[in-house]
Amino acid sequence: MAPSPIVKIVRSSDGNPIYAEAIGDPSKPSMVLVHGFNLSAAALDRLFFDKRLLEDVYMVRFDMRGHGRSGKPVKPEGYISSLFADDYATVVRAFNLKTPIYVGWSYGCTVATDICAKLGPKPFAGLVFMTALPYLGPMLYQVGKPEVLSLLPPITVNDDTTQYNSMKVAFMDTMFTRPEEVDFNLKAALIGQAVLQPPEVTKLILTRTQDPSGLFEAGRQGMPMLILSGGADKQVNNHVVINGMSPYFNNLDLYTIENGGHMPFYEHKDEVVDALLKFVRRVLISA
Helix, strand or coil: CCCCCEEEEEECCCCCEEEEEEECCCCCCEEEEECCCCCCHHHHHHHHCCHHHHHHCEEEEECCCCCCCCCCCCCHHHHCHHHHHHHHHHHHHHCCCCCCEEEEECCHHHHHHHHHHHHCCCCCCEEEEECCCCCCCHHHHHHECHHHHCCCHHHHCCCCHHHHHHHHHHHHHCCCCCHHHCCHHHHHHHHHHHHCCCHHHHHHHHHCCCCCHHHHHHHHCCCCEEEEEECCCCCECHHHHHHHHCCCCCCEEEEEECCCCCCHHHHCHHHHHHHHHHHHHHHHHHC
């Protein structure tokens, strides 16, 4: 039986509530998991409760601001880059973490850019970009595939409920290589997480600005990075992510799950866990 997580609701620097959980043995090396766009930390259950990971790492996850059970400001100033970094720092303090490994999935990778911009080039022991959007701005339209980019505008407005709902469902289908085979309860849970985010918040999440120079500096200073890609990802152009990061990260591992989709830890969990544990051990040896 999996251990029960410790749940905390912490207040960030602007007072916004952030929902966070930790699981495992806090004496082990720590890993922070950050979920993707429109969803919540619950989308990462298959990693968060994985027995093999729990044997090696203490895991923490949280709902990004604007998502899930965390607060959802409705003005642009609630989504400035420094606040995302403050959210992370608040969670790290709440669980007394010491230089964790950061595992970002999809949009969750953008928060690593916020963190490096505010907290400096060495806030993590290592950095994992899994089916990643590294940062916002023009990069979104280079990384994103046309199929998924076409679904974004309808979910940022609320003038057509039928279209809004159908686009949410279609967006979730792009997570998987074979959506028709995905467990109904999982798909319903993901859609439920997505509808918690109002369309005006979705727009703010997609249009906020970031400066990637701190991320690049982290790479230049030797930050270990793993780019974990899905060879059949319907959302992300993996080569754009690799080409965008490799000039800066000289301590870089690349791993592609040949038939993996955008949510590879669902369809290929064991392979993802293998890659994460291999990276964790490499980081610990080099520390």
